Amino acid sequence: MRYRTIGTDPATRREVSVLSLGAMLFGSATDEATSYAILDRYVEAGGTFIDTSDNYAFWVDGGQGGQSEELLGRWRRSRGVGAEIVIATKLGARPLAPGTSYLDNAEGLSAKVIRESAERSRDRLGVERLDLLYAHIEDRTVPLSETVEGFAELVAEGTVGLLGASNHRAWRVERARALAAAAGLPGYEVLQYHRSYLPNRTDLASALDPDGEPGGVGGDLLSYLRAEPELTLVAYSPLLKGAFTRADKPLSEAYDLPSAPRRLAALRELAGETGATVNQVVLAWLLGGDLPSIPLVGASSVAQLDESLAAVDLELTAEQRHRLDTTW
DSSP, X not given: OOEEEXXXXXXXXXXXXXSEEEOTXXXXXXXXXXXXXXXXXXXXXXXXXXXXXXXXXXXXXXXXXXXXXXXXXXXXXXXXXXXXXXXXXXXXXXXXXXXXXXXXXXXXXXXXXXXXXXXXXXXXXXXXXXXXXXXXSOOTTSOHHHHHHHHHHHHHHTSEEEEEEXXXXXXXXXXXXXXXXXXXXXXXXXXXXXXXXXXXXXXSOOSSOTTOOTTBOOHHHHHHHHXXXXXXXXXXXXTGGGTTTOTTSOOOGGGOOTTHHHHHHHHHHHHHHHTOOHHHHHHHHHHSSSSOOEEEEOOSSHHHHHHHHHGGGOOOOHHHHHHHHTXX
């Protein structure tokens, strides 16, 4: 395993593994025994960066979520896991009532919700401090200054370490960070967005935003990340939920771009040259390059996790990376 530092403040920054494990379906669609086996294998391989959310996975049973955090709390206690494992969670998108969703009844990002939701997450996870807390989705019904101050209060109290944002427009992230900086408060330092080797169409209207999908990495966000090298990008769904390798999981229209067939062919060619799988080439591409990401991978079996773990040791040559980067 390899490691990198996220955050800049010595009081809150953490060293984490370059591959993050998503626990979205642990405790719901993925049963407890399998979830424990995957978590144990990840830690055995040197993994230290686990991702969850307070609303995972409300859609499985029509509830409000919390199953993933609860399972991670039980696993931590059963294994004696301490501060050596960084657990990131999110708030803001938990449904306020069973049978609803973040699209019609989200908890939002008021100062009151931030405080109460963070406390519930700490209780479920069994931790005194949340290592990394994200604003999961935007809440434009609340003044941005209230959200910024609400998160900062928890950092000042020591119950939250690093702050992050997911599925936000780049301008909203920058505005929030500017407000925090002007007030001398901690701001977002980790950004979690969807990124893979195949670019996705961010112009298609989404349920979150009629102007297009805010959760995908587009040109504006890439440019912002290059201008702000202290920020960390965590890339969720890098393997497109199996679509690179499984015929039963075709690519969605979001990836219907003229370059897609050529880029898929380039991946297969590199896989043949390196003896790696297509998925491993995708992860290696994300891990390296001039704008490295931390891939956030899910797994429903230890075998799936092992495939992703092996990508950490796959070093693409400069020529191979250039070939992937220039295929359009």
